[in-house]
Structure formats: C-alpha cells, structure tokens
Amino acid sequence: MSSTPHQPSKSPVRRAERVIMLGPLLVSERGDRAAAAAALAQWEEALDRVERARPGRIARGAEPVWEQAVPLLGFQAASWFLITVAVVVGGVFLPRNQVTGWLVVTLAAFPSALCAVREAAHGTARRALRRGRLTERAGRRLERCRRDVLAALVSVPMWGVWALAIQPWAVA
Known part of the structure; x- marks a missing residue:
C-alpha cells in the first residue's frame, strides 16, 4: 500500500462520478424541495456527462490527425517505412559518396532513436509498477513501450541488412 493518500482525479468524468455517487445523499440531506430539485438536476447532468x-x-475529437494516424499505422509500421525509404532513396537516388552515406545512415537510424526514447519511458513505467503506483495511463504506455522495443530489436538489424545490400556510402 502506498504511503501517499489517494488524490482523486480532477478530470470532469471523475468529478461527475463523485457527484453521481453522492447525489442521493445530497438530496436526502437537504430539507427544502428547491435545493433537492437543484441537486437532482445536477446529478442527472453529471450522469449525462459521464455517458x-x-x-x-x-480523445479522438481533440487529437490532431497525426496523433490519430500513428496508433492506426502502428509505430512499428512507421519505423519500417522510414527505414526503408531512407535507405532506398539514399542508396538509389543520391550520389554515392561518404557524405550522403552518413546522411542516409543517420536518417535511417532515426526510428531506432525513437524506440530508445520509448525505452526510457518504459523504464520509468517499470519503476512505477515496482512501487505499486502504476496508473492506467502509465500501464498503457508500458504496453506500448514493450511493443516498440520489440520493433527496435527487429528493425535495427533489418536496417543494417538494407544498408549493407545497397551500400550508399560506397563510392560508385
């Protein structure tokens, strides 16, 4: 059990749930009918808000299009796409010299860097889990990080195979 007292969430849904839970008590506590009717109206409004x-x-209405598209595509698909495009474009269309080779390798490594950032978030969530303070949101982040680390383990060697096959750094 955590040593910190439970702090209720301040989200509108949580507030509405508390009003719903305490609504009948508010109505029975007050003696006058006008106050009871107002409390009941507030209670019904809170029910509608939760519904x-x-x-x-x-979340879907407030997020930008990119924030909605990334979960649909999946981080793995996006990283595979970026790695493939960077290496193929660099190897086929750019002149083959040391500078473009370094540029292509750097661009192709970008998705792996994103995976490393997710791995750091994964470590934070794991520590919270050990302390018993993992929230629902952190739990979702932990699951996403586990998937993305697997994507990094698969995509980094695949990037190496692509880079060796095309060899954008080799002088033509």
Missing part, C-alpha cells in the same frame, strides 16, 4: 465521455470519444 457522453466514454473512453475514446473525447
């Missing part, structure tokens, strides 16, 4: 705020509905 409208089901997971995903708010």
Whole structure:
C-alpha cells in the first residue's frame, strides 16, 4: 500500500462520478424541495456527462490527425517505412559518396532513436509498477513501450541488412 493518500482525479468524468455517487445523499440531506430539485438536476447532468465521455470519444475529437494516424499505422509500421525509404532513396537516388552515406545512415537510424526514447519511458513505467503506483495511463504506455522495443530489436538489424545490400556510402 502506498504511503501517499489517494488524490482523486480532477478530470470532469471523475468529478461527475463523485457527484453521481453522492447525489442521493445530497438530496436526502437537504430539507427544502428547491435545493433537492437543484441537486437532482445536477446529478442527472453529471450522469449525462459521464455517458457522453466514454473512453475514446473525447480523445479522438481533440487529437490532431497525426496523433490519430500513428496508433492506426502502428509505430512499428512507421519505423519500417522510414527505414526503408531512407535507405532506398539514399542508396538509389543520391550520389554515392561518404557524405550522403552518413546522411542516409543517420536518417535511417532515426526510428531506432525513437524506440530508445520509448525505452526510457518504459523504464520509468517499470519503476512505477515496482512501487505499486502504476496508473492506467502509465500501464498503457508500458504496453506500448514493450511493443516498440520489440520493433527496435527487429528493425535495427533489418536496417543494417538494407544498408549493407545497397551500400550508399560506397563510392560508385
């Protein structure tokens, strides 16, 4: 058990859930009918708010298109695409010299760097899990990081194979 007291979330959904939970108590506590009717109206409004705020509905409307597209494509697919494009374009279309070779290798390594950033987030989430303080959001981040580390383990050797096959740094 954590030594810190539980702090209730300040999200509108959490506030509405607390009002729903305490709504009947508020109505029975107050003696006058006008106050009870106002409390009941607030309670019903909170119920409607929770119903409208089901997971995903708010997030999808507020996120930019790129934020919606990345989970659909998957981080793995995006990294494979970037690695393939960088190495193929660099090896086929750019003049073969040391400078373009270094440029292509750097661009192709970018998805792996993203995986490394995710790995750092994964480490943070793992420490939180050990302390027993893993929130639902951190749990989702942990699962995403586990998938992305696997993608890095697969994509980095594949990038090396592509780079060796095309050899963009070799002088023509």
